[in-house]
Amino acid sequence: MSEEYHVSSLVVHAAADQTEQVKERIEAMPGTEVPATNQTGKLVVVVEGDSRGELLDIFEQIKALPGVLAATLVFHQVENENIEPESNLEGVRL
Numbered sequence: 001m002s003e004e005y006h007v008s009s010l011v012v013h014a015a016a017d018q019t020e021q022v023k024e025r026i027e028a029m030p031g032t033e034v035p036a037t038n039q040t041g042k043l044v045v046v047v048e049g050d051s052r053g054e055l056l057d058i059f060e061q062i063k064a065l066p067g068v069l070a071a072t073l074v075f076h077q078v079e080n081e082n083i084e085p086e087s088n089l090e091g092v093r094l
Contacts, residue, residue: 008047008055009075010062016041018067025065029058041069052078 014022019041023034026045031054036044045062049055055076063071 005079006049006055007077010045011072012043012045013070014041015067022067
């Protein structure tokens with residue numbers, strides 16, 4: 001079985017006087033992190049999720065936040081994680 005893992009990064013430009021509020025709103029969204037900000041209103045945002053659609057929904061929510069002037073996708077990666085089915089070893093002699 002395989003599952004997809006998506007990670008994206010965005011650069012968000014917020015009104016300088018609203019940077020902290022924008023950061024708090026973004027970090028309240030599931031799968032998001034803001035590892036860097038500056039005094040001019042620029043934020044680096046990392047978004048993780050299980051599908052491209054999930055990330056796109058979050059991206060649209062970020063763009064619609066009060067105080068956000070622009071949001072630009074700068075990176076997107078998809079990993080396929082192979083998940084081994086759990087085996088039931090109960091009663092098996094090794």
